[in-house]
Amino acid sequence: MRLFRGQESELRQLRDWLTGLLPDSSARDDLISVAVELGTNAVQHTASGDGGWFTVEVASLGPVLRVAVTDEGATGAPPLADDPFTDAVTAGPPGHPADDLDGYCDDDSDCGRGLIIVRALSVASGVCGNGSGRTVWAEVAATPPASTLYASPCPGAQGRSSNPASSSAMASSRTL
Numbered sequence: 001m002r003l004f005r006g007q008e009s010e011l012r013q014l015r016d017w018l019t020g021l022l023p024d025s026s027a028r029d030d031l032i033s034v035a036v037e038l039g040t041n042a043v044q045h046t047a048s049g050d051g052g053w054f055t056v057e058v059a060s061l062g063p064v065l066r067v068a069v070t071d072e073g074a075t076g077a078p079p080l081a082d083d084p085f086t087d088a089v090t091a092g093p094p095g096h097p098a099d100d101l102d103g104y105c106d107d108d109s110d111c112g113r114g115l116i117i118v119r120a121l122s123v124a125s126g127v128c129g130n131g132s133g134r135t136v137w138a139e140v141a142a143t144p145p146a147s148t149l150y151a152s153p154c155p156g157a158q159g160r161s162s163n164p165a166s167s168s169a170m171a172s173s174r175t176l
Contacts, residue, residue: 001057004039006048006072014039014056021058027065030121030140031058035067037114038136042071046134060142064123068137075131128154 002017004010015036022028035056042054052072059066118125122138129135135154 001055003053003055006043006046006050006052006054008040008043011036011039011043017056018058022065025142027140027142031065031067034118034121034138034140035069037118038067038069038138041114041136042069046074047072061139063142064139065142066137066139068135070129070133070135073129073131073133126154 002014004014015032018028018032018035022031035058039054039056043049046052046054048054048071054069054071057066057068057070059068118138121140123141125136125138127134127136137154
């Protein structure tokens with residue numbers, strides 16, 4: 001686990017840390033992309049970006065690598081819809097300006113696509129916590145997807161899996 005200042009300049013440090021931590025592979029590249037996106041969201045959309053901090057934890061869980069980014073919270077939760085190509089992924093919480101996608105995230109905008117990238121690169125993702133702090137996590141396949149149940153690192157938290165017909169739970173983890 002590593003602690004980062006809630007500043008955009010720290011995102012390069014996050015990328016460099018993960019590059020040195022993980023062996024060179026396509027899974028590492030995907031995990032780095034996911035982690036930097038989640039870190040960016042922590043800086044841009046939570047209290048972490050207002051002089052705060054965020055933490056990043058990486059774990060190897062057999063067939064997947066999990067990254068979890070814990071921030072200092074914000075009103076509303078990051079939208080994690082079942083279909084990564086629906087407006088629900090780019091829309092914010094009720095009443096958020098992103099609810100009106102035509103006025104917030106147009107075709108030329110650089111917003112509203114991060115969680116689509118996270119969903120496309122991960123086999124499972126979710127969020128837990130509240131306005132005081134939350135953890136957003138995602139799992140990237142380290143090996144070809146197996147028949148495994150992807151469990152949230154947070155009891156009772158919402159999440160999704162691209163492998164819903166799974167039958168066995170992951171029993172152990174090793175933090176890198």
